[in-house]
Amino acid sequence: MNKTIASLTVGALALFGAQAVLAQSSPTRAEVKAETAEANKAGQIPGTGGGNVPDAATGTKSPKEQAATSDTTRAQRKATTAEANKAGQIPGTGVGNVPAAAAGTTSPKAAAATSDTTRAQRKADTAAANKAGEIKSGEANIPEKQK
Numbered sequence: 001m002n003k004t005i006a007s008l009t010v011g012a013l014a015l016f017g018a019q020a021v022l023a024q025s026s027p028t029r030a031e032v033k034a035e036t037a038e039a040n041k042a043g044q045i046p047g048t049g050g051g052n053v054p055d056a057a058t059g060t061k062s063p064k065e066q067a068a069t070s071d072t073t074r075a076q077r078k079a080t081t082a083e084a085n086k087a088g089q090i091p092g093t094g095v096g097n098v099p100a101a102a103a104g105t106t107s108p109k110a111a112a113a114t115s116d117t118t119r120a121q122r123k124a125d126t127a128a129a130n131k132a133g134e135i136k137s138g139e140a141n142i143p144e145k146q147k
Contacts, residue, residue, distance in 0.1 A: 027035075039045050084090050115122075129135050 036045075081090075112122075117125075126135070
């Protein structure tokens with residue numbers, strides 16, 4: 001019985017001793033926060049805007065930061081954007097003479113708006129293609145095993 005009590009005591013002391021050693025090796029939350037604040041004030045953390053960190057190290061400014069330091073008003077930016085859109089300088093808006101490759105694919109609505117065929121002609125072409133079997137619809141897409 002004395003051996004059992006002695007074994008348990010030694011085991012408990014070893015467990016508590018190990019915890020004490022591990023607790024001493026890791027810094028506390030307060031120590032980590034203080035260290036981070038010092039590094040931030042010294043400018044050693046890029047992207048925080050503190051210290052003498054060069055722009056190349058901090059990266060680019062966010063749009064919010066750029067707008068905060070901009071000397072143009074929102075109305076001026078909206079006007080310039082509207083002018084560029086009307087001139088067709090903004091790809092993907094479907095306005096102006098932007099090449100199709102730059103603007104991406106045109107929507108069916110935009111394609112129909114610029115089409116030189118009438119609706120009746122398109123319907124007739126579609127009906128003819130469907131009759132010829134060029135348009136797969138309904139059961140044409142189902143594999144033979146599932147029919």
